[in-house]
Amino acid sequence: MLGCHLGRCFQVTVAGGSYQEGLTSVLQGVPPGVLLTEQEIYGDLLLRKPGADELSSPRKEPDLPVIYTGVNAADTIENAGNKNHTNGTPLTILIPNLDRHFVHIKQYQDTNRTPRPGHASYASFVKYGPDDDAIGAGIFSGRYTSTIVAAGYVAKKILKKCGIEVFAYAKEMAGVRCPDVPHETALQSTNDYKAMRHAMDPFYQEIYVKGRINPDMRFLEKAAVLAQVENEIDEIRDKGPHMPEEEVRERFGVHPVVNCPDIEAAQAMLEACNAICQQGDSSGGVVEVIVLGAPVGLGEPVFAKLDAELGRMLGIGAVKGVEVGAGFAVKDMTGYQDNDQMHAVNGKVAFQSNNAGGITGGLTTGQPIVVRLAVKPTPTIAKPQQTIDKYTMENTALAAITRRDPTIVARIWPVAENYTAMVILDHLMMHYGYQAIRSKIEQG
Numbered sequence: 142m143l144g145c146h147l148g149r150c151f152q153v154t155v156a157g158g159s160y161q162e163g164l165t166s167v168l169q170g171v172p173p174g175v176l177l178t179e180q181e182i183y184g185d186l187l188l189r190k191p192g193a194d195e196l197s198s199p200r201k202e203p204d205l206p207v208i209y210t211g212v213n214a215a216d217t218i219e220n221a222g223n224k225n226h227t228n229g230t231p232l233t234i235l236i237p238n239l240d241r242h243f244v245h246i247k248q249y250q251d252t253n254r255t256p257r258p259g260h261a262s263y264a265s266f267v268k269y270g271p272d273d274d275a276i277g278a279g280i281f282s283g284r285y286t287s288t289i290v291a292a293g294y295v296a297k298k299i300l301k302k303c304g305i306e307v308f309a310y311a312k313e314m315a316g317v318r319c320p321d322v323p324h325e326t327a328l329q330s331t332n333d334y335k336a337m338r339h340a341m342d343p344f345y346q347e348i349y350v351k352g353r354i355n356p357d358m359r360f361l362e363k364a365a366v367l368a369q370v371e372n373e374i375d376e377i378r379d380k381g382p383h384m385p386e387e388e389v390r391e392r393f394g395v396h397p398v399v400n401c402p403d404i405e406a407a408q409a410m411l412e413a414c415n416a417i418c419q420q421g422d423s424s425g426g427v428v429e430v431i432v433l434g435a436p437v438g439l440g441e442p443v444f445a446k447l448d449a450e451l452g453r454m455l456g457i458g459a460v461k462g463v464e465v466g467a468g469f470a471v472k473d474m475t476g477y478q479d480n481d482q483m484h485a486v487n488g489k490v491a492f493q494s495n496n497a498g499g500i501t502g503g504l505t506t507g508q509p510i511v512v513r514l515a516v517k518p519t520p521t522i523a524k525p526q527q528t529i530d531k532y533t534m535e536n537t538a539l540a541a542i543t544r545r546d547p548t549i550v551a552r553i554w555p556v557a558e559n560y561t562a563m564v565i566l567d568h569l570m571m572h573y574g575y576q577a578i579r580s581k582i583e584q585g
Contacts, residue, residue: 142280147453150570151296153563155288159277160246163237164285166292170570171211173229175299178356179363180349182206182234185294186287187342188335188400188555201240201374203344204287205354207363209233214359225356234291238284239371241277249276255528255539259520266531283458283549286556293559296566305434307565308332309558311401312513314426314550315413319406324431324509330395330402337393341384343377344370399551418547421523425459425516426550430561432499432510438576439505439568446503450564451512457556459549462515466498481508510565514557519546 146154150170157164186204211232216224253275256263261281266273274280297307308331312319322330339345348354348370354363370377389397396407410426417424440447448465455463471479474496481501482493492508499510528539546552 144456145280147563148567150574151563151567153289153292155285155292157236157285157288158274158279159282159284160238160241160249161274161279163235164288165236166234166288168211168232168234168292168295170567171227171229171232171295172299173227174223175227175295176225177208177212177227177232177295177298178225179206179208179354180345181298182208182291182294183345183349184335184339185290185297185555185559186236187345188338189286189290189552201378202284203239203348203370203374203377204236205239205344205348205367205370206291207235207237207360207367209235209360232295234288236287236291237367239367240374246276252539254530254532255537256531257520257539258526258528259517263529263531281458283546283552286457286553289457289556289563290559293556293562297559297562300562300566300569303434303569305432305565305569307430307432307558307562309428309430309554309561310334311399311407311410311550311554312427312429314399314401314410314548315417315424317406317410317413318427319401319403319410322402324433327402327431328433331400333393334395334400337389337395337397340393341382341389341397343381346382347377400554414548423519423522423546424548424550425518426548428514428516428550428554428557430510430512430514430554430557432512432561432565435499435505435507435510435565435569436572437505437507439565439572440500440503441568441571442503445568446500447505447510447564447568448498448500448503450568451510451561453564454512454514454557454560457514457553457560459517459519459553460514460557461517464498464513464515465500466511467496468498468513471496481506510561512557512561514553516548516550516553519549521546 145156146152152169154167155165183206186206190202190204211227211230212225213223213228216222256266260278262275262278265281266275277284300307306328308328310327310331354366386397390404396404399407399410401407401410414424451465452463454460467479479496481495481497483490495508495511497506498512499506499508526539528537529535530537
């Protein structure tokens with residue numbers, strides 16, 4: 142499998158599968174000096190994990206990460222204060238699979254002869270043969286996106302130090318669309334939603350806030366705790382914390398399930414998704430990603446233009462389209478309508494619109510970068526579908542019995558957010574290197 146690597150200066154390699162021992166992200170190019178903890182990485186992982194709300198499948202993976210390499214195990218000299226700082230060596234993040242019981246494996250074994258329509262199960266069987274990792278769909282499961290979230294969190298933290306914010310939210314679900322809101326409002330809403338999820342997540346509170354896993358522990362000590370957690374998943378989940386929806390909205394100012402900056406739209410999205418799910422079906426939608434503070438000039442023509450690099454988010458499972466700025470709407474515009482006209486204000490360039498989504502000629506303009514992802518409905522549904530027996534090629538019918546998501550939109554936005562951060566950081570590092578050398582040459 143040759144497609145599990147991304148980046149030039151900031152490089153990420155992912156591995157693992159839905160029902161293997163776990164998943165792994167290996168990062169190269171992480172600068173030294175970044176204080177990094179498992180708690181903060183988990184703070185992003187919990188945003189995409191299943192079983193957290195009514196719009197996700199009932200699989201109960203805690204997604205508890207382990208930083209295995211790439212940080213200092215102790216101060217390099219006494220009182221240096223650089224314990225748990227990145228040290229410039231490859232950073233490895235492990236995400237063990239803890240909720241993979243035989244009853245679930247048996248469900249897949251019972252249905253793996255019959256590929257799921259809309260899923261990769263037929264094509265992967267033809268490509269990899271009988272040894273294809275078909276239990277839980279392997280690396281074709283949405284589970285692999287945890288590796289992107291883990292790696293992208295690191296990128297996002299570095300970008301924030303450089304004055305760049307990356308965030309995403311559900312723009313549309315099941316035909317219900319969020320009205321346009323100012324980017325700063327959407328950023329604040331997204332941050333408030335994350336704070337709510339941290340406060341409400343039982344594993345965040347039990348494992349990290351209570352200190353059952355902490356940065357002073359060795360890997361084997363953490364592994365022992367994970368073995369305990371595997372037997373306590375239901376107990377931890379059931380004991381809370383719990384909070385009524387109205388209290389969540391009053392305390393945090395966000396919807397308790399859907400990350401959308403308009404609470405009324407979020408509720409309408411939830412109701413529309415649930416109505417479709419009750420019919421045994423699933424729904425899709427749109428995720429919007431915003432980047433604020435990116436300097437002018439990110440992007441490397443011809444084949445690594447920034448919008449082309451962001452288009453690689455088609456590699457996220459269930460994403461069937463990526464648009465930048467006005468996107469496909471430009472087909473209905475004239476040139477005068479589409480062009481983002483400019484004028485000078487106090488010696489700086491100001492734009493009158495942002496149909497380009499902050500990117501022209503593959504290079505950033507200094508405006509907000511705006512990217513939207515079209516997310517298809519979950520292919521695993523509870524309706525009979527026509528398929529085949531992949532061993533005998535006989536026609537048959539399939540009714541899903543495996544665990545499923547009513548929609549994937551509510552779980553893909555953190556993946557898109559962190560994938561974007563990886564791309565932006567990679568290009569920022571290239572850009573800074575190019576500009577530094579250019580400056581040396583100009584100086585003489």
